[in-house]
Amino acid sequence: MTSRAAHRPVGTVTRGTTNPNRLRRMDRWIAAAHGAELRRAADPVAVDLGYGAAPWTAVELLQRLRTVAPHARVVGIEIDPARVAAAQPYERDGLAFRHGGFEIPLPGRPLLIRAANVLRQYDEPEVAGVWQRLCARLAPGGLLVEGTCDEIGRRHVWVALGPEGPRTVTFATRLGSLDRPSDLAERLPKALIHRNVPGEPVHAFLRDFDRAWAAAAPYASYGARQRWQRAVRELTADWPVTDGPVRWRQGEVTVAWEALEPRS
Ligand SMILES: C[S@@+](CC[C@H](N)C(=O)[O-])C[C@H]1O[C@@H](n2cnc3c(N)ncnc32)[C@H](O)[C@@H]1O
Numbered sequence: 001m002t003s004r005a006a007h008r009p010v011g012t013v014t015r016g017t018t019n020p021n022r023l024r025r026m027d028r029w030i031a032a033a034h035g036a037e038l039r040r041a042a043d044p045v046a047v048d049l050g051y052g053a054a055p056w057t058a059v060e061l062l063q064r065l066r067t068v069a070p071h072a073r074v075v076g077i078e079i080d081p082a083r084v085a086a087a088q089p090y091e092r093d094g095l096a097f098r099h100g101g102f103e104i105p106l107p108g109r110p111l112l113i114r115a116a117n118v119l120r121q122y123d124e125p126e127v128a129g130v131w132q133r134l135c136a137r138l139a140p141g142g143l144l145v146e147g148t149c150d151e152i153g154r155r156h157v158w159v160a161l162g163p164e165g166p167r168t169v170t171f172a173t174r175l176g177s178l179d180r181p182s183d184l185a186e187r188l189p190k191a192l193i194h195r196n197v198p199g200e201p202v203h204a205f206l207r208d209f210d211r212a213w214a215a216a217a218p219y220a221s222y223g224a225r226q227r228w229q230r231a232v233r234e235l236t237a238d239w240p241v242t243d244g245p246v247r248w249r250q251g252e253v254t255v256a257w258e259a260l261e262p263r264s
Pocket of ligand 1: 080102
């Protein structure tokens with residue numbers, strides 16, 4: 001007989017706060033960055049891990065992925081069984097909800113695992129182990145996207161990881177709401193938020209970004225979008241920015257993980 005422990009999901013039930021459209025910036029980035037991979041796959045499965053008290057983010061992830069990969073499927077996985085029961089009436093073609101945790105209880109390997117606003121409620125030392133566990137569940141060519149945003153998705157920071165480990169950090173914001181780039185510091189993912197202190201790379205990055213933003217002030221008369229693009233272009237002199245103007249125009253910038261990785 002199998003023990004109960006064998007079926008116990010890995011992780012802890014946490015607050016279920018969510019909101020419709022909260023993760024639109026992350027969804028759009030995933031569609032752009034990972035769409036070709038999802039489109040090529042015979043059975044492109046994406047996991048919305050820790051979708052929360054309502055199933056909206058999983059429903060929306062499916063809609064947005066299907067614009068680039070018409071056969072994509074989404075499985076919402078939640079550690080709180082009551083939230084799974086509440087979501088199941090919303091199941092439909094391509095959308096299912098399952099009880100589970102970081103073990104990702106699926107028969108195969110997903111091509112995408114998205115965990116938004118999940119690890120922020122864990123302790124920093126737990127992050128590396130969770131990343132490893134989730135990366136080990138990815139299909140070859142798969143992507144883990146793990147990050148944090150505010151309640152209505154105006155400010156967002158996430159890390160993208162491949163099966164081999166972390167690759168990039170993306171900062172995404174509604175530009176009209178931004179005083180300075182370091183406003184995004186409060187939404188850094190768990191792996192970085194406690195490292196926004198002098199001597200750590202992420203602190204130096206946000207300091208340089210604020211300086212570039214200040215230097216780009218004359219562009220504000222053309223709009224915050226122009227100012228952001230100018231500031232990011234300035235940043236590319238010293239920081240390994242991995243994307244280009246098409247993404248910058250969306251109020252995004254993506255930087256290689258190695259440049260922001262905590263020192264110890
Ligand atoms: C703050 S909500 C985030 C909801 C949604 N992802 C969003 O960003 O709006 C976090 C959810 O993650 C769930 N959770 C925490 N640890 C988990 C784990 N190990 N596996 C699956 N779900 C988990 C919690 O139960 C909670 O419902």
